[in-house]
Amino acid sequence: MVRGSRRAARAKAGLLEAVGAAAALSAGIVIGGTALSFAIARKVVTPATKRLADVEILDIDRRAQTITLARTPDTVLPGRYGLFVHGARDYLKIGSVLSEAEGSVTRKLLTHVGPGQHLAAAATFSGWYFVHPDELHIPYENVVVDAPVGPCPAWLFPAPDGGDASTWMIGVHGRGTTRSEVLRAAPVFRDAGVTSLIVSYRNDGEAGRSSSGRYGLGATEWRDIEAAIRFARSRGAERIVLMGWSMGGAIALQTVLNTAYAHLIDSVILESPVVDWRTVLDFQARALRVPFPVTHIVRRQLTLPRWSRAVRSGNAISLNDLDIVSRAQELAHPILLMHSDDDGFVPSEASHLLAEARPDLVRLVSYSEARHTKLWNYDEARWRRHILAWLRDRGLGADVS
Structure with missing residues (x-):
């Protein structure tokens, strides 16, 4: 009896020890996974301070x-x-x-x-190629857009003589870049007789800083683009084409869905755009071999108000609001969407789904090997051809040849 009781006690102690070890391991995994997810979530919304050597x-x-x-x-x-x-x-x-x-x-x-x-x-x-507008050898002026976060520097390329001064393109750069990314577009719009306004926005290193100093992934930045539309209207713009690269595409899409000036927007042109942030986050997580449970936690940390302070994102970010595939029926503006299927950073899947959901509005131009935001670099003639055809089909611009 005593011997059996001792064996039972040892077995019970061993079981408790195993359970305790398993619990400690599980707790360690949970704590480690949560810490990793916080680090990832913060990186998603934190503006880069230096370029990554690649x-x-x-x-x-x-x-x-x-x-x-x-x-x-x-x-x-x-x-x-x-x-x-x-x-x-x-x-x-x-x-x-x-x-x-x-x-x-x-x-x-x-x-x-x-x-x-x-x-x-x-x-x-x-993919920038051009860094400063002087390299384009076309007239421009430095202007400032008065946005909710303060002054946002911009470059204004006026329409040429004989052009359509009342049609403007407003160009929106992507995450981790500056307005220099958009300079590639100015010459083609000038050739179409259109004014170009290439803008900065909150927390990009040139424009004013928000209270959080973090990206809103489009959920907040659109207000600065609305300010740019207001600026353009004050300078005679009657029809506006929004053009966005990567996260700039997400910002442009949020603008058309939220702005009070939607009636001034003729259409949208997107290159390598973020159409759905969940798709991008999942793709990047797989590329980095981040376990799916951690990715799931990242999503929740970005979207739940009680975690936004820990993520330091300011307000919680609604990934549902940023999912334009699920909101496709809310769109009212025609879209020229150019995306490479080998993008490598922002997968083209959501772009294809958006085109399938709204074939009445979306003209999808697919590339096979142009990578991310490098469509101009890869084949400038083709890129120009699609944009000029879009403007012509929309009745925008003027023949200034």
Whole structure:
């Protein structure tokens, strides 16, 4: 009896120890998963303070003016691009692919690099190409949009003589970038006889800062675009085309759904847009091998008011409001939507679903290998052709050739 009682006690103690260990492990997993989810949620809404190096410079031939880069899905793309670098220069323009090897690609340098100009190996591949409006060699002026968060600097490219001064394009850049991203669009709209206003918005490093200093993923930034519409109207705009890249697409879509000036908006042009943030978050989580339960917690932390303080996002963000596929029937403005199926950052799935949901409004132009926000770079002629055809079909602009 005593011996049996001792065995039972030891068994019970062992069971309790196992349960305790399992509970501790589970608690550790929960705590670890929650901590990871908070870190991810904060990163989603926190503006970047420095560029992420995503490519290595392997060699520069200063005599031939070529540059050899580590091979990535971006660095092998045809077309012309930019490269943020460190050293004697901070930005290079690069041209066509000259040769490829198993782990590298050699491209033409379009920015001269002299014999004494040293550059660090770490660099950031970019679709911007143009950094400053002076590079476009077309007239512009620096203006300021008075937005709810304060002054938002903008570049205004007036319509050329004989153009349609009452039609404006308002260009909205994406997450982690600046209005320089939009400069590629100014020449095509000028050629169409249209005024372009390329704007900044809250927390992008140029415009005013919100109280939280965090992105709203489109849920708050649209108010600054509404202010830009108000500015355009004060300068004679009667018809407005909103154009957004990546998160700028989400902002443009929130603008048409929420603004008091919807009657002034003729249509929307989107490149590589965020149409549904859940799709983007899930895609990025899979790419980073984040477990689905953690991704689920991230969503809740972004959307529940009681967690918004911990995430430091300011107000909770409604992912339902930002899901334009589910809100497709609320749309009333025609949309030209251009997206590459190999985007690699913002998957094109939601763009296809939106086009299927509203074929009466959405004209979808699919690319197969242009990556994220690099459609102009990949095939400028095709990109221009689609935009000019859109404006012509909408009866916008004027022949200034």
